[in-house]
Amino acid sequence: MDSTSAQDTDAARLRADTTALIRAAQAGDPAAFEALVCQFDRGVLQLARRLAATEQDAQEIYQETFLKAYRALHRFRFECAFSTWLYRIAANTNLDYLRRRAVRKELPASACGEDGAAPLPDPADRAPGANPEQLLLSGEIAARLEAALDGLNPRERLVFELKHYEGMKLKAIGDILATSEETAKNSLFRATRKLRAALADLHAAAPALASLRPEPGTMPEEV
Amino acid sequence: MTCQDAQALLRTLSCGEATAADRTALAAHAAGCSACRQRWHSEEAWLALVAQRRPAPVSDAALAQARQALHRALAAEPAPSVRRGWRWPAFSARALRAHRTPRWSPAWAALLLIAGFGGGWWAHHAPSLAAGSPAPAAAQVRVQSVEPASAPGQVRVVYDLVRQQQISGPATNPRLRHLLLLAASQPANAGMQLESIAALRPAASQNPVRQTLLAALTGDPNPGVRLEALNALRPLVTANAGVRAVLAQVVLRDPNPGLRMQAVAALAQAPRADAGRWLRRLSVQSSDPYVRLNCVAAMQQLDLAPPAAAWGAFTAQPAPASGIQHQ
Ligand SMILES: [Zn+2]
Numbered sequence: 001m002d003s004t005s006a007q008d009t010d011a012a013r014l015r016a017d018t019t020a021l022i023r024a025a026q027a028g029d030p031a032a033f034e035a036l037v038c039q040f041d042r043g044v045l046q047l048a049r050r051l052a053a054t055e056q057d058a059q060e061i062y063q064e065t066f067l068k069a070y071r072a073l074h075r076f077r078f079e080c081a082f083s084t085w086l087y088r089i090a091a092n093t094n095l096d097y098l099r100r101r102a103v104r105k106e107l108p109a110s111a112c113g114e115d116g117a118a119p120l121p122d123p124a125d126r127a128p129g130a131n132p133e134q135l136l137l138s139g140e141i142a143a144r145l146e147a148a149l150d151g152l153n154p155r156e157r158l159v160f161e162l163k164h165y166e167g168m169k170l171k172a173i174g175d176i177l178a179t180s181e182e183t184a185k186n187s188l189f190r191a192t193r194k195l196r197a198a199l200a201d202l203h204a205a206a207p208a209l210a211s212l213r214p215e216p217g218t219m220p221e222e223v
Numbered sequence: 224m225t226c227q228d229a230q231a232l233l234r235t236l237s238c239g240e241a242t243a244a245d246r247t248a249l250a251a252h253a254a255g256c257s258a259c260r261q262r263w264h265s266e267e268a269w270l271a272l273v274a275q276r277r278p279a280p281v282s283d284a285a286l287a288q289a290r291q292a293l294h295r296a297l298a299a300e301p302a303p304s305v306r307r308g309w310r311w312p313a314f315s316a317r318a319l320r321a322h323r324t325p326r327w328s329p330a331w332a333a334l335l336l337i338a339g340f341g342g343g344w345w346a347h348h349a350p351s352l353a354a355g356s357p358a359p360a361a362a363q364v365r366v367q368s369v370e371p372a373s374a375p376g377q378v379r380v381v382y383d384l385v386r387q388q389q390i391s392g393p394a395t396n397p398r399l400r401h402l403l404l405l406a407a408s409q410p411a412n413a414g415m416q417l418e419s420i421a422a423l424r425p426a427a428s429q430n431p432v433r434q435t436l437l438a439a440l441t442g443d444p445n446p447g448v449r450l451e452a453l454n455a456l457r458p459l460v461t462a463n464a465g466v467r468a469v470l471a472q473v474v475l476r477d478p479n480p481g482l483r484m485q486a487v488a489a490l491a492q493a494p495r496a497d498a499g500r501w502l503r504r505l506s507v508q509s510s511d512p513y514v515r516l517n518c519v520a521a522m523q524q525l526d527l528a529p530p531a532a533a534w535g536a537f538t539a540q541p542a543p544a545s546g547i548q549h550q
Contacts, residue, residue, distance in 0.1 A: 017397070030297070035401045037293065038431060045289055046281045055285070062289045063296055071303055141275040149276075163239055164273050170238060188238055192269075202272060 018082055026073055033073070037066055040083060043166070044090045050161050051094050053101065061097055065090045080175065087176045091158060098154035141202060148198035156191035163188055224252045229259040236266050283430065283465065287438035291408070394422045404435045413445045420448070424455040433459070437469050446479040453485055460492050467493050467501060474505050474514055483514050491521040499527045507532045 018039065024032035041062065048061035068089050076085055149157055155177070162168045162176070170188065174181040229252045235241045236249070253260035370379050392399050400423075406412075407419035420439065426432045439452040453473070459466045473486040490501045499522065506518035506529055519529040 028302070031398075031401060031405060033297075034294070034405065035398075037290070038401070041289065042281050042286060045286060046278075049281065049285075050278055059285075059289050059292060063293050066293050067296055067300065070297060070300065073303060141272065142277075145272070145276045165276075167239075170240065185238060189234075192237060195273075196269060199272065 019078070022073075022076065022082055026076070033070060036082075040086055041066070044086070047090060047161065047166060048094060050165055051098060051157070057097065061093050065093045068093065084172070084175050088178065091162075091176050095154045095158055098157060102154065144199060144202060145195075148195050151198060152191050152194060156187050156194070159184055159187040160191040160195070224248060226256060226259055229253070229256070233259075233262055233266050237269070239270070283434040283437060284441070284469070287434045291438065291442070395426070400426070400432075404431060407435050407439060410444055410448075413448055416443070416445070416448045417451050420451045420455055427455045428459055433466075437466070440473060441469060446482055449477065449479070449482055450485060453482065453489060457489050457492070460489050461494060464497070467497060471501050471505060475509055480511065480513065483511060484517055487514060487517045487521060491525065495525055495527070498525060502527070503530050506530060
């Protein structure tokens with residue numbers, strides 16, 4: 001068997017397993033629901049961490065996503081991939097969070113109930129092995145990019161994240177947002193236009209940035 | 224290719240959806256068209272800029288924390304709607320705590336796991352059983368309350384119906400594996416946790432198992448369970464820097480002195496340079512003089528010079544315990 005057909009077989013087996021788990025969870029088997037959670041939750045938490053202001057917020061988005069999925073599981077009718085269905089819930093939960101945050105940002109900081117939750121560590125702190133000068137530069141760029149992303153509206157922000165950081169196809173993003181690929185593409189273009197305007201100075205100096213593209217395998221080992 | 228075609232490809236590139244063939248076609252056109260070349264370079268530079276932001280991947284520890292919190296939240300959820308006619312409660316923690324199991328041998332645990340331990344396999348019936356219906360077998364029933372009914376001379380009994388299932392097979396079976404992972408993280412029954420960890424031990428290097436073991440090592444209230452998790456993780460110390468970082472946290476934070484020593488011993492098994500780095504740091508930062516002494520002894524066994532500060536530190540206050548970095 002060549003590697004492609006082996007992969008196909010693995011994919012088919014995974015699909016069959018997932019289907020069996022969904023049916024068992026729909027019949028009320030809690031262990032099956034937890035097994036489903038374990039299949040998909042890393043991606044859900046990752047997306048939340050990219051969008052949330054603090055680790056605690058990310059954990060709350062994660063939890064809310066799966067609680068909503070748990071409550072709505074009986075309505076899942078296998079009309080789309082389970083991952084699409086779940087990501088749709090995750091996307092809506094993240095959008096709600098971003099909208100709430102946008103409202104809170106308009107209030108003075110003292111009214112926001114700052115709870116002292118630690119912000120996510122700077123990504124530049126977490127890439128051992130990279131040249132320190134590069135880290136400093138890329139850390140600064142990442143911070144500017146982060147600030148510019150905060151200026152997008154929730155939907156543009158989500159589309160940009162799903163496209164550039166989750167690596168999803170526009171078609172899949174359209175499915176998740178219950179809209180067309182074309183609409184998703186328009187949101188992406190609007191987001192790109194705003195970001196490029198906000199980062200015009202960096203972008204002008206950008207040819208040198210190509211050399212800063214992350215090398216595969218430079219990320220820290222997972223704990 | 225016309226400049227208009229090149230523009231369309233540049234938009235595809237900007238969307239992050241350009242294929243290798245698209246890039247080759249663009250390069251061919253750009254070689255002879257300076258306007259498109261400039262736009263192309265600008266587009267590539269933009270994508271490089273976007274790629275500068277790359278949050279760290281989700282750590283196993285963060286994922287374990289999220290799963291545990293979710294587990295607790297689900298336990299508090301009312302039973303979800305179920306597609307078939309009957310209802311199950313979600314992760315009935317109360318039922319789990321009420322459940323007591325005999326201690327098993329590890330070999331037996333690997334072969335057989337009563338699924339009832341894993342996740343609240345209780346039928347939380349409030350069925351109106353007509354008095355004429357056949358009574359369920361005594362072993363399946365747990366009576367919750369007995370009270371007078373509204374009509375005179377009648378009585379109402381509320382009971383839980385236990386539906387026990389069992390599943391047998393090698394501990395590598397995914398379903399059994401999942402149940403073992405659940406059982407290993409149920410602090411209500413330490414004996415069951417120990418057996419589950421023993422059954423999971425051969426798979427310690429695999430991701431969900433490692434997460435569960437790390438979560439047990441850092442969060443379980445029972446020191447015996449934490450020790451069992453530490454022992455299961457020990458073979459990973461040489462290859463996994465994340466495990467070493469967690470062990471260092473155990474050395475600094477675990478309330479049990481025996482466990483702190485075990486963590487020092489495990490760290491000493493790391494590759495020499497790494498072991499030296501951790502032991503040196505802990506020999507200064509730990510607030511426990513015995514830990515500091517042990518670190519120094521372990522360093523001497525590895526022919527490594529302990530830091531001068533460690534010698535003076537056995538009786539003095541330790542250095543501030545902050546600032547320990549994950550390696
Ligand atoms: Zn041209």
